[in-house]
Each structure stands twice: as C-alpha cells, then as structure tokens.
Amino acid sequence: MTTDRAIDTVVYDFGNVLVHWDPRPAFAHLAPAVVDRFFTEVDFTAFNHHQDAGRSLEDGRAALADVDPRWAGMLDAYLDGYPRTLTGLVEGSAELVGELKGRGLRLYGLTNWWAQTFHHAEALVPAVGLMDGVVVSGRESLAKPDPAIFRLLADRFAVDPRRAVFVDDSAPNVEAAAAVGFRAVHFTTTADFRRALRDLGVPVEHETR
Template sequence: MATPNRPAIDAVVLDLGNVLVGWDPYLPFAGSMSREEWQRFATEIDFPLLNAMTDRGVPIAEVVALAARKGPALGDALRGYYDNFERSLTGPVPGVAEIVDELRAAGLRLVGLTNWSAETFHHAEGAAPAIARLDAVVVSGRERLIKPDAAIFRRLAERYDLVPERTVFVDDSSPNTDAAAALGFVTVLFTSAPRLRRELQRLGILEA
C-alpha cells in the first residue's frame, strides 16, 4: 500500500543473525568454560573485532593467528570456536519464518544481507531453513564489505535493482538500520517477530 508521501514497497531485505537465525557465540564453549569465563576470554582476545574481521573476509586462519599472538591457548580456543561454529546457531528465530512465507505469498522480493564469514556461512540454511526461501543472500565475507558501511548497501541495491525508498531493511543493529536509512531505505529495527509483523502491517505490506 502506498501513501501520498511514500512509494509502494516491493522488496524486503533481512539481516540473518538474530533475525532469521539465533546466534550465541558462547555455545561452542559451553562444555569447556562458563559463560563468565567466555566473557573474559572474549574480552582478552577482542572477539568482536576478530569476528568482524572474518565477516569482512579475512581468512579464519589469519584471525586465529592474531589471537595466538596473545597466547597459544587463546588461539587454540578461538580455533575451537570456528571448528564448532554450528553449535553457535540456535535455530530459527521464533515467528520469522512465517513472516518470510507471508511476504513471499504477497509477491515481495526477499533478499538477505548478513555480516557473516564466507567460511562458516554454509551452516546457515541448516540452522534456519527459511534462509533458503529468500531470493538471494549477500554475505559480507564474500563481498569483503560489512554493515554498516554504505558501500555494501549500495552494492546490494545495484546488484538486485532495489530502489531504497521501495525497500524495507530489517536488522537487529541500530547502526545498521541508521546507515540504511541514510541511504533512503525504509528501516525496521528488529526486536521480535510480533513487533516486526506490526511494523510490516503499519507499512501496508502485510495484512493486519
């Protein structure tokens, strides 16, 4: 449904991690350390930074080597995370697969845009089969660009002929939705499937 001030929406772009598929990086360590110990480990190696590097396309082996410079045991632990990465995926985020199916039935184009290592992305569809029902997925590790860099949004739009003003972008990170909004995308900050449904109804692309 279009409004006098907004063109009709014809596409939806979905983040994957913690939108379509749950992700908890502690879980590969659950048998060997407590969550508190994991937090200390993650802080010591700067896990968010190293994880972002793999999302940007840096080979996992190089990132593990960086952690090992702070101590061989730290490198071994991080290697274990990637060797057991599938354990970090907790399955479909409740209620979102149903929304994907309703959007497909409504004729919307559906594209994924995810910050994810190219080396571990093969685990995604098994953990959340709805990912396979998207028309395409742009994986940051393959592109060597990550959100919220405006360049990855521009590449997405050019590759799939998306008009930002006619495209809803859904992500659980406010820096990512802010970056997309600055480029003209209609944005929804994801917190739960019920709230996403309400926002899509408000935008007129799902029936109330």
C-alpha cells in the same frame, strides 16, 4: 501510515532476526571462566566483525595468537562447535518470510556472516532458502554498517532502496541503511516487525501463525 512509493522488497538481516545466534555454546566444553577471559582479552565482538568483513582464517588465527598464543586454538574450537551457536529460529520468522513470499514481495538477505560458516545458516534456517538472493559480508570483504555493502546489494539485485524495507537487530546497521535510502526497521520481535510492515503499507497479517 502509507508511503509515496509502494514497498516491493524486504531485505533481511539473519542473525537474531531469522535465527538466534550466541557464540558461547561453541565453547561448551570449556570452563565458563576460560571463555569469559577469552572473550574479554581478544575483544570477541571486534574479532568477529573482522571475520564478518572477510578476514581469512589464517589471519584471524594470527590475530588471536598475537593477543596470547594460548588463544590461537580457540578459532578451531569455534569452527568445530559452530552449529551450536545457532540456538533456534526466531519466533514467527519463518511464517512471516513465507507470507511475504506468498504475497509476491522480493526477498533478499544482507547478513554479516563469516564466509566459512554461512553454510550452516543455509542448512539450518529454512527461510534462507526463500530468499531471491543473499549478500554475505564475509564473501564480499565488506560488512555492515559500511554503506558500501548496502549499495552493493541494491546494485547487484536492482533494488530501489526507496521501495525496500531493511530489517536488522543492530541499531547502527539500521541507521546506515536509512542513510542509503532504505526504509529501515530495528528488529525486536517478529510481531513488532509485522506492525512496522503494516505501517509502511505492506498488507501482512496481524498475528504470527
């Protein structure tokens, strides 16, 4: 299948698309049962989203203490152990980003990430350095799937969503991007993303290298 508008841009989510992320290794020094209780009691998924959306560390620490004072120190433990949460590059991701760059496509990042921890991605994920620009949710006080953050990226970097592919491992984020006009792809593996790109008329190789 080809589209009526040639794709000239690919917009990447980062976590679990370029690099695997798992928050639990940050707490490797604690008993698993303690970590499980912490994640459940504070609803870590919701807590993380608030931090992704730009909540300050001070307010985040206060939110943990409001649930239970014993959890307030867990934020510092998470920050100290953060490099361990990036558990490895997604297979084939770096090669595909390099190929797209070599083919002259514009590459951007649109990632839900804490402002205070994004420097770890910049240091540990080489593909991040190949992006022509990156929107980090924590720096903008906006987070996916809010449509406003997709529009912010499009405006800031003069991206025409109709000529751009957005890829993310989160189905709600993919749906939000599609609603804004992007050609949105739900990421499962790099090989499947390659196939999706070819279906959209982007001439990438059939196999990861």
